[in-house]
Amino acid sequence: MHAPPDQLGPATFRHDLVLHSSAEELAAVAVPFLRAGLEAGEAAVITTSEPSATMLRDALGDEHVHVLPQHEVYQARTPAAITAFRRLAERVTGRGHARLRVVGETDFGKTPRDWLEWQRYEAVLNEAMRSWPTWGLCAYDVESLPAELVDCGLRTHTHLVSADGRRPNPDYTEPADYLRALPLPDEPLEATDPLLRVDDVRDFAGLRHAVGGRLAQLDGPQDALEDLHLAVDEMSANAVRHGGPPVRLRLWASADRVVCTISDGGVGMDDPFAGYGPAHGDDLSHGGMGLWLARQLCDHVDVIDGPDGLTVRLTTLLR
Template sequence: MPGSRYVHDALFFSSPDELVAATVPFVQEGLAAGDAVVVTASAATADVVRAAVDDERVRVLERGSAYARRTPAAVIAFRRLADELTAAGAHRVRVVGETDFGRTEREWLEWQRYEAVLNQALAPWPLWGLCVFDTTRLPEPVLESVARTHSTVVTGRSRTPNPRFVDPADYLRGLPVPWEPLQSGAPQLAVDDVADPVALRHAVAAELAAVGGPREVVEDFLLAVDETTSNAVRHGGPPVGLRLWTSADRVVCTVTDHGPGLDDPFVGYGPAHGEDLSHGGMGVWLARQLCDHVDISSGPDGVTVRLTTDLR
């Protein structure tokens, strides 16, 4: 993106030799330039890179510590990593990263969004990401999304502009809102015009008290519903409506208002006012951190925010 300090490269590899041919020069050139170098990938990929480079200055992070379960936490993790290492004297931070896209199409979509969001969310940070993708393991829809969310493709020592790259905002707006089977049935709770958010919270809490799953997961979901509803009441257009569905394996809630909608496809991947949370602007950001999936649909009649969490 224009003026971005963040560089977002993609490496497609199908063998250890292809992986080594690109990552070794990336790492060695970074170390020579005074950059910090971090590898955060699957154990197999990290072992290949570490063995090929064999330099104690390369920092290896367990993949889960960087690629957290939910995508906004991963964004924050990389921002903090850049801040920490540049404060320690690094000119820039180079990352050999391997996203864990999960096992289901629903999980894939979250991380497809993430790969596009990074182009904007990390733009002010001095990060150079070499994202590596194993073409023998990843499904075709994921590989297709990678080709559309990285501006540069790497092969060995060669970096070339990616002709398939799509403007991140356009890419995000073009992603589908997945069908949710629970919404085919009658909701446990339906409110067409929220007049008392406190009373509504108690009603939602009563319904959620009957579901299974870890209580901390249910409490997080309740907080996300409360924040989303309050956000709609304060900033949306009346009437504000809510629907809640529950099952043995997940909970789903939609909050609808009739305001102008949310046109920013990057909303919720960081606090609206940066790290200082005292200024507010936390509604969608908190929801993305507290729920497995947050889907936003905007149209001429308003906006619907759908929250989904697996009870696991």
């Protein structure tokens, strides 16, 4: 059991939420938040959509406030976004700042399937950034976000901030519990005949060639298909190395996506944070990179821990 963030000392992650319905409402909270950080010797970063980013920057009028374009953070996949914030915190503290303050606005994407990856991210951030000297103020526009995503904000941020001050969030849910409760999306392709079906993987090199052959027949971005191939390799190797037999693979494709499931008959893995960073930290020589790489190589990664073993579902969009 982890202590609440406020009990961990000043050099630890804080994850606050401001609900607003206009750029002016956001500025009324975010400007004092960033200004207080600057006055305390902290670094200040804004990564919101326009016109909020410009309004906040102009209101502060301080050359030490850095505006990081929203698309640079949130068009990357979720592990890359986490790594970006860790590296930014590392860089600013290395320059003598006590802490990094960020006003951020998560870009959840256009579809519920896209939303899920960033809903997971908001919960994972509490664990992934726990020991990093960063204070995040996440901005949720209640006029434009669906109710499901506003609820995500209320479940994943420890404190609420308004013009009246900062207070504990009564709706905050422990990240692991929130992640486990998120629904697993159905994949209609799984009800169709697969392009490739292997019921007991024994020849890993042969499997690699078979997958590559099927992917080479598809009409889609070559880079995306190569990334998927690498992710399939990593997940198949993980299943053989860490799971129990039999290891099974299914590959499907449609005009807009490719889906691959890799299953094993092992004891499973009850770790909802797995794959959002290397399993052994920055020392990659110890391995533990498979799921982390897959989350960066594919558009969607679902880890399904069932009674008969573990299944990893990889999805790459072709359009």
